[in-house]
Amino acid sequence: MSEQFRYEALETWLEQGIREQRWRGGERLPSIRALCRDRRLSKATVQHALQRLESRGLIEARPKAGHFVAIRPPSVQQPVSRARIEAPHPVTVSELLLDIMGRNAAFDLLPTFTGTEPPSGIVALNRAIARALRRPSQGSYQYYDEPAGDAGLREQLSILMARRGCRVGADELCITSGCQNALFLALMASCKRGDVVAVESPGFYGVMQLLEYLELQVIEIPAAVDTGMDLDALDEVLRRWPVRACIVSPSFATPGGALMPEVGKQRLLALAEEFDLAVIEDDIYGDTGFTSVPDPLKALDRNDRVILCSSFSKSLSRDLRLGWVSGARWHRKILQTKLVTQLAGSRYLQQGVAAFLADGSYAAHLRRLRGDLRARHDHLRAILGKWPGEVRVSVPQGGLAAWVELPEQVDTLAAYPLALEQGVVITPGPLFSASGQFGNCLRISFAHPWHPARREALALLPRIFGLTDAQRGNAGNR
Numbered sequence: 001m002s003e004q005f006r007y008e009a010l011e012t013w014l015e016q017g018i019r020e021q022r023w024r025g026g027e028r029l030p031s032i033r034a035l036c037r038d039r040r041l042s043k044a045t046v047q048h049a050l051q052r053l054e055s056r057g058l059i060e061a062r063p064k065a066g067h068f069v070a071i072r073p074p075s076v077q078q079p080v081s082r083a084r085i086e087a088p089h090p091v092t093v094s095e096l097l098l099d100i101m102g103r104n105a106a107f108d109l110l111p112t113f114t115g116t117e118p119p120s121g122i123v124a125l126n127r128a129i130a131r132a133l134r135r136p137s138q139g140s141y142q143y144y145d146e147p148a149g150d151a152g153l154r155e156q157l158s159i160l161m162a163r164r165g166c167r168v169g170a171d172e173l174c175i176t177s178g179c180q181n182a183l184f185l186a187l188m189a190s191c192k193r194g195d196v197v198a199v200e201s202p203g204f205y206g207v208m209q210l211l212e213y214l215e216l217q218v219i220e221i222p223a224a225v226d227t228g229m230d231l232d233a234l235d236e237v238l239r240r241w242p243v244r245a246c247i248v249s250p251s252f253a254t255p256g257g258a259l260m261p262e263v264g265k266q267r268l269l270a271l272a273e274e275f276d277l278a279v280i281e282d283d284i285y286g287d288t289g290f291t292s293v294p295d296p297l298k299a300l301d302r303n304d305r306v307i308l309c310s311s312f313s314k315s316l317s318r319d320l321r322l323g324w325v326s327g328a329r330w331h332r333k334i335l336q337t338k339l340v341t342q343l344a345g346s347r348y349l350q351q352g353v354a355a356f357l358a359d360g361s362y363a364a365h366l367r368r369l370r371g372d373l374r375a376r377h378d379h380l381r382a383i384l385g386k387w388p389g390e391v392r393v394s395v396p397q398g399g400l401a402a403w404v405e406l407p408e409q410v411d412t413l414a415a416y417p418l419a420l421e422q423g424v425v426i427t428p429g430p431l432f433s434a435s436g437q438f439g440n441c442l443r444i445s446f447a448h449p450w451h452p453a454r455r456e457a458l459a460l461l462p463r464i465f466g467l468t469d470a471q472r473g474n475a476g477n478r
Contacts, residue, residue, distance in 0.1 A: 025071035079405035083201035121365025129352030149175025150350035165295035182309035190278035202432035225256035225394035255443035256403030257396020289398035
């Protein structure tokens with residue numbers, strides 16, 4: 001039998017198995033070693049067959065994990081709900097948000113589910129931190145860290161940002177206790193009580209918490225699930241009200257994963273200059289791009305108007321409360337505010353993370369993470385494509401979640417306690433608006449693997465929402 005016939009025969013056999021669902025979308029194929037043994041083929045023959053299947057989009061290779069059947073998500077319509085523009089007003093955060101956070105369910109339908117062993121990147125991170133703890137500098141335990149944070153970590157972050165086209169020196173960075181803390185410092189430095197702050201809508205509910213605590217007023221700017229903040233709407237708002245700051249997530253914004261195009265970034269900066277705005281960039285999802293990582297808005301900042309805030313909580317570990325801020329013209333005030341409110345951070349934790357970045361472990365972790373997130377997103381989209389009724393879903397190219405728009409009569413807030421009775425925690429759409437809009441929407445995360453228990457939890461939702469195929473037909477007649 002010729003070598004060509006052997007790899008073609010294996011390719012045909014594997015393809016047939018995929019078509020017949022011997023291996024379903026997202027499932028792992030037999031290993032190269034197993035295929036060599038069971039099919040009595042050389043390693044080169046097996047690899048060639050797998051490469052041909054991969055080039056055709058039938059399977060995908062994941063580093064150190066093997067080959068998996070590619071999930072082909074069905075075509076879906078994107079959400080079209082648009083936020084109303086209302087006059088600036090104070091913020092009152094829903095008690096429901098506190099309930100969700102108390103259940104540790106911000107990014108999980110099934111927070112009680114016990115997962116598998118941590119990925120290799122987290123194991124490497126823990127080892128790096130442990131090494132730093134075992135080798136403290138003599139007498140360092142008796143001294144506070146400097147306000148800006150560990151110099152070694154800031155240097156590594158400067159290198160990390162440079163790889164994304166953003167030249168930020170180590171002396172322009174301040175280490176924080178996560179991105180929420182960075183946003184807090186940015187608002188404290190650039191605004192005063194009663195100032196008006198523009199935010200994306202739907203947008204990050206954590207920002208709403210900060211605005212309420214700092215007694216700032218909010219004005220919601222409509223945001224599209226694909227391109228982010230509507231800059232025509234922002235222009236209109238800036239001409240009507242005295243907005244002091246604008247909080248925006250250009251790279252894979254929650255809840256829909258929007259990615260602001262370059263022309264939009266340039267226009268936002270031009271508006272900031274014209275109306276003397278502080279632009280606070282939440283870049284926490286920047287490293288999660290499935291296929292590419294966009295430059296941050298900060299990379300285009302020529303007038304020191306962009307305060308960049310980020311952390312490792314979405315790309316590495318939610319438990320790692322370590323972030324950073326580059327404060328532009330407000331940087332000195334940010335350092336002073338951190339000194340007053342936090343004093344200092346853990347030197348050993350920062351040194352461990354700096355070592356993790358320096359030896360390439362973080363880059364290796366991101367390569368695996370991006371492939372996993374893309375596969376989990378595709379899996380979610382495939383499931384949602386089979387839901388009854390008129391269901392619209394965002395199609396992000398990064399981030400951890402999709403924005404789902406259900407038929408108008410669905411009330412996701414009312415469905416929250418019903419889902420809770422089944423042990424499932426949903427994140428209703430009104431949480432992503434200061435004025436309670438998006439009642440028929442919700443955010444669904446793909447941050448975690450779709451183990452059977454999570455798939456079962458997701459399968460309960462159509463019944464809880466009262467979705468039927470009849471709604472799909474009725475929607476088409478409106």
